[in-house]
Amino acid sequence: MPPSAASIVSSMSNRAATPRPSSYRYKSEKRGMTYNIMLMRLTYALCTMNRRCVFVGQSGLGRRTFLNTLCEREVIPPSEPSSPDTANVADPMKFDTYEVNLEEEGTRISLKVIDAAGFGDGLDNTSCFKQLQDYIEAQFDEVLVEESRIKRNRRYRDHRLHVLIYFIAPTGHSLRELDIELIRRLGEYVNIIPVIGRADSLTVDELAGFKQNVMRDIDFYKLPVYNFCWDESDGDALKENREIMDFIPFSVVTCDEVIDNEFGSVRVRRYPWGTIEIDDESQCDFVLLRYIMLNSHIADLINYTEDVLYENYRTKKLEVGGFAEGEEEDDDEEAETPALSAKKQE
Numbered sequence: 001m002p003p004s005a006a007s008i009v010s011s012m013s014n015r016a017a018t019p020r021p022s023s024y025r026y027k028s029e030k031r032g033m034t035y036n037i038m039l040m041r042l043t044y045a046l047c048t049m050n051r052r053c054v055f056v057g058q059s060g061l062g063r064r065t066f067l068n069t070l071c072e073r074e075v076i077p078p079s080e081p082s083s084p085d086t087a088n089v090a091d092p093m094k095f096d097t098y099e100v101n102l103e104e105e106g107t108r109i110s111l112k113v114i115d116a117a118g119f120g121d122g123l124d125n126t127s128c129f130k131q132l133q134d135y136i137e138a139q140f141d142e143v144l145v146e147e148s149r150i151k152r153n154r155r156y157r158d159h160r161l162h163v164l165i166y167f168i169a170p171t172g173h174s175l176r177e178l179d180i181e182l183i184r185r186l187g188e189y190v191n192i193i194p195v196i197g198r199a200d201s202l203t204v205d206e207l208a209g210f211k212q213n214v215m216r217d218i219d220f221y222k223l224p225v226y227n228f229c230w231d232e233s234d235g236d237a238l239k240e241n242r243e244i245m246d247f248i249p250f251s252v253v254t255c256d257e258v259i260d261n262e263f264g265s266v267r268v269r270r271y272p273w274g275t276i277e278i279d280d281e282s283q284c285d286f287v288l289l290r291y292i293m294l295n296s297h298i299a300d301l302i303n304y305t306e307d308v309l310y311e312n313y314r315t316k317k318l319e320v321g322g323f324a325e326g327e328e329e330d331d332d333e334e335a336e337t338p339a340l341s342a343k344k345q346e
Helices: 005-016 024-031 063-071 126-148 177-186 204-220 235-245 286-296 298-320 327-345
Strands: 033-040 051-056 094-104 107-117 163-168 192-196 257-261 264-271 274-277
Touching (some): 005 235, 051 107, 063 163, 063 286, 126 177, 126 298, 163 177, 177 192, 286 298
Parallel strands (some): 033 051, 033 107, 033 163, 163 192
Antiparallel strands (some): 094 107, 257 264, 264 274
């Protein structure tokens, strides 16, 4: 029988409780971290231990309640109802920024939320893809420029995005062309974690079948979603990460309501026929996803962004600029050869 989300969280919690003195998390517990997340119409950027994340998806998939539930407070207030006269007009995509300070098990987290409102709401979303790609590349370019300075700014704040939570509409079928194109375009710039929004609209069997269809499309199109098993140096962590991969795409249900029962206060989504407890691992994957984003995998997501995604971008950028590493030395040698020859002739 596959492990439950609760058992995985418990196992990861035990390992995270005793961080190594040299670990990124241990040092960040002292000074705090910045973490950036982006949501596209469901696009947020989250900052923790200097960490950022992005949430992306079309309107109506629960971006506001997801972020509020994630932070356990109201970050984005309810939106005002649109005018009936303009309800059929799609607004252009724009970026709204929010910042939240959190604390998870002694670690201070500065959460930066970037809401890309309007993503995927139009008939032609080509410009949305370019806007998002340009935005993410701009954060990489800022770091590249800062690294090139003779005197660097010691207070420079890194704005690279560490996670993109992509919300998939619960169609019950498979990925749409919009989903495939976004993951394909942005996967080389940011860690993409696919999530099924409003998973409560599907039955248990429908949800299981939909998850299989989504993973089949990801494999068929070779879509670059985040691979939790990218670091194979830690055997125990690798085993846990393989178990986490079985939950992808994560199914989430969010809420704005808290009720009291015999066990205390619980967060629920209420229906005419009953309620769903969003912290119950048997009903959705929200608890596991939150623990991954704000606790166990913060360092992994940051490290992969800085050591793999950014380094790949930096290499391509410098090559396109005409001076890949190693070429400067060759050019210098070629430039010195005529001078040395002339000196020898003298």
